Amino acid sequence: MTEEGARLSELAKRRGFFFRTAAAYGGVAGFYTYGPQGATLKDNVEAAWRDRFVTREGHMEVSSPDVMPEAVFEASGHLDGFDDMLVDCPECGASHRADHLVEDATDVADAESMSPQAVGELIAEHDIACPACGVALAGEPVEEFNLMFETTIGPGSGSAGYLRPETAQGIFVEFPQLAEYARNQLPFGVAQIGDAYRNEISPRKGLVRVRAFTQAELEHFVDPEEDEPPIERVADVTLPLYSAQAQQHGGEVRELTVGEAIEEGVVANDWIAYYLGVATPWYERIGVDMDRFRYRQHLPGELAHYAADCWDAETEVDGDWIEATGFATRADYDLAKHAEHSGEDYSVFKQYDEPIAVERPTVDPDMSVLGPEFGGAAGEVADALRSLAERDPDAFDGQEVTVEVDDTAHTVPVEATGFGIEEVTESGEHVRPHVIEPSFGVGRLVYTVLAHCYETDLVDGDERTYLALPPEIAPTTVGVFPLMDKDGLGERARDVERELRAAGLAVAYDDSGAIGRRYRRQDEVGTPFCVTVDYDTLDDHTVTVRDRDSTDQKRVAIEGLPGTLRSLRDGDLAFADL
RNA sequence: GCGCCGGUGGUCUAGUGGUAGGACAUGAGCUUCCCAAGCUCAUAGCCCGGGUUCAAUUCCCGGCCGGCGCACCA
Numbered sequence: 001m002t003e004e005g006a007r008l009s010e011l012a013k014r015r016g017f018f019f020r021t022a023a024a025y026g027g028v029a030g031f032y033t034y035g036p037q038g039a040t041l042k043d044n045v046e047a048a049w050r051d052r053f054v055t056r057e058g059h060m061e062v063s064s065p066d067v068m069p070e071a072v073f074e075a076s077g078h079l080d081g082f083d084d085m086l087v088d089c090p091e092c093g094a095s096h097r098a099d100h101l102v103e104d105a106t107d108v109a110d111a112e113s114m115s116p117q118a119v120g121e122l123i124a125e126h127d128i129a130c131p132a133c134g135v136a137l138a139g140e141p142v143e144e145f146n147l148m149f150e151t152t153i154g155p156g157s158g159s160a161g162y163l164r165p166e167t168a169q170g171i172f173v174e175f176p177q178l179a180e181y182a183r184n185q186l187p188f189g190v191a192q193i194g195d196a197y198r199n200e201i202s203p204r205k206g207l208v209r210v211r212a213f214t215q216a217e218l219e220h221f222v223d224p225e226e227d228e229p230p231i232e233r234v235a236d237v238t239l240p241l242y243s244a245q246a247q248q249h250g251g252e253v254r255e256l257t258v259g260e261a262i263e264e265g266v267v268a269n270d271w272i273a274y275y276l277g278v279a280t281p282w283y284e285r286i287g288v289d290m291d292r293f294r295y296r297q298h299l300p301g302e303l304a305h306y307a308a309d310c311w312d313a314e315t316e317v318d319g320d321w322i323e324a325t326g327f328a329t330r331a332d333y334d335l336a337k338h339a340e341h342s343g344e345d346y347s348v349f350k351q352y353d354e355p356i357a358v359e360r361p362t363v364d365p366d367m368s369v370l371g372p373e374f375g376g377a378a379g380e381v382a383d384a385l386r387s388l389a390e391r392d393p394d395a396f397d398g399q400e401v402t403v404e405v406d407d408t409a410h411t412v413p414v415e416a417t418g419f420g421i422e423e424v425t426e427s428g429e430h431v432r433p434h435v436i437e438p439s440f441g442v443g444r445l446v447y448t449v450l451a452h453c454y455e456t457d458l459v460d461g462d463e464r465t466y467l468a469l470p471p472e473i474a475p476t477t478v479g480v481f482p483l484m485d486k487d488g489l490g491e492r493a494r495d496v497e498r499e500l501r502a503a504g505l506a507v508a509y510d511d512s513g514a515i516g517r518r519y520r521r522q523d524e525v526g527t528p529f530c531v532t533v534d535y536d537t538l539d540d541h542t543v544t545v546r547d548r549d550s551t552d553q554k555r556v557a558i559e560g561l562p563g564t565l566r567s568l569r570d571g572d573l574a575f576a577d578l
Numbered sequence: 579g580c581g582c583c584g585g586u587g588g589u590c591u592a593g594u595g596g597u598a599g600g601a602c603a604u605g606a607g608c609u610u611c612c613c614a615a616g617c618u619c620a621u622a623g624c625c626c627g628g629g630u631u632c633a634a635u636u637c638c639c640g641g642c643c644g645g646c647g648c649a650c651c652a
Binding site: 005006010011013014020023025026027028029077078080086143145147165166198200201202204205209304323459460462463464481483484512513514515516517518519520521523532534544546551553 | 579588589590603604605610611612613614615625626641642643644645649650651652
């Protein structure tokens with residue numbers, strides 16, 4: 001780990017932001033516990049997200065269980081698609097995707113859907129060798145590795161359940177209920193902040209790749225034909241865009257406004273462009289250094305199979321770019337899958353302005369003919385006729401029509417099918433919404449903010465470390481100190497502390513050691529303001545308020561202090577204007 | 579999952595085949611009093627298991643954890 005990451009994890013552990021889980025038992029890779037500072041910081045980031053992406057957008061929020069039954073992930077594709085087949089080289093120990101080796105060496109196109117045994121046999125048949133060292137891999141076991149954590153629901157063997165690998169499925173699966181709640185009116189957005197779990201092969205880099213992590217996801221359901229985002233609200237926001245084309249041809253990040261990006265077609269999807277415009281000021285609001293930030297478009301080969309386009313918000317920490325958010329278009333992939341697997345209706349009914357008349361082929365089979373003719377199969381023949389009429393009305397042009405039921409052809413005189421063209425009135429249609437998905441990794445944002453807010457400077461010749469966290473997300477808003485803990489100063493300071501807490505402020509009280517040391521303690525956890533009770537306080541009921549970033553102090557009357565500090569926290573008042 | 583390197587108080591580290599020393603931090607006290615001052619005292623450590631040995635924190639093996647590289651990251 002390079003310097004930035006090292007000093008960050010040192011500070012995080014020492015000051016209670018985050019640390020390895022269950023270190024007493026040797027720890028466990030890929031799991032981190034947020035300490036007192038970190039948990040509050042994370043809460044504040046989530047609150048800021050909720051404010052911007054739920055409350056102010058008028059979306060709704062849900063909270064679904066972390067464990068879902070197997071069927072959900074069969075439908076979503078995670079059960080198969082989240083499964084990697086690995087084969088290890090006996091010589092050099094390199095680990096390879098077995099299905100990829102087979103696809104490269106044979107004309108098999110979709111080895112991923114085959115059984116591991118079958119893939120192993122193909123490796124032997126085609127004498128596939130280790131790409132790293134050339135040793136034959138025949139006979140080496142092909143092992144499946146699914147990135148989902150499995151569990152059982154209920155006693156005994158129970159039924160299979162999985163910890164969700166993304167919070168999104170908890171939204172998609174409930175779509176019928178949520179659409180009903182939204183009174184079947186598109187567009188609407190459903191958000192969820194919650195934990196997701198992936199049994200990563202190799203967790204790395206502190207909070208960046210972990211096995212249990214918090215996502216803040218928004219699924220915005222839109223009518224693909226009609227709905228347009230309110231681009232004008234964000235048209236002037238500047239986006240640092242690193243397009244797929246730029247990545248492939250040695251280009252660089254381009255600064256374009258949302259309006260320009262759409263105009264030039266750099267961001268093809270207006271909804272994605274809209275959310276990039278919403279998100280950009282938000283990152284700045286929570287303390288991301290926008291000079292170490294970019295939007296990177298997925299390369300064609302990187303795209304998920306359901307995604308037409310995807311942009312990641314990336315932040316630079318330690319020389320690496322961290323994927324902090326994915327802005328994806330998922331089209332109707334998930335809703336279609338759940339509709340297919342569950343048999344439920346994952347669409348909304350869109351009423352036309354005016355009902356329209358349409359001609360529709362219908363059949364009304366004469367069962368007194370079909371019954372005697374086909375016996376028990378008569379019902380199925382009738383169904384087959386109905387679906388044929390829908391698909392291919394021209395089939396009924398002749399004297400007879402033939403349908404297949406269970407591989408048996410049945411021929412029916414057209415006049416017995418009751419075929420006709422009927423004029424019906426349609427008052428609307430079923431629309432399957434498309435989904436725009438901004439998906440935020442909360443832990444990665446917390447990590448970024450800590451890294452980007454880490455500052456050092458000199459105060460009276462002494463080096464100082466402080467976290468320049470925005471007051472809104474700082475875990476503690478104000479430190480309260482008596483200049484000395486005697487002559488009644490401590491009691492006065494306790495009064496101030498109580499008053500500030502009662503006003504809903506996050507307060508840290510500290511009376512240990514010298515005043516300078518207490519300032520430095522609060523600096524290191526990013527507390528933006530400190531209030532000190534001194535001898536003047538006893539006479540004139542004022543205190544000093546000290547600003548973290550400038551270390552400047554101002555005298556402020558105790559009366560009105562809670563309101564002043566709240567205004568400072570909420571950004572309604574700047575310290576310089578005190 | 580593989581390879582290389584590593585693991586000593588809360589943190590950073592010194593050192594050793596005979597179980598450890600410092601700095602910072604923390605707590606108590608004195609002192610000082612608006613930016614990590616000083617003094618005294620105190621708390622606190624050799625990742626886990628097995629082996630070799632009279633004796634293992636030290637050497638060997640395995641595990642766990644971490645860093646880096648490879649692979650992986652719908």
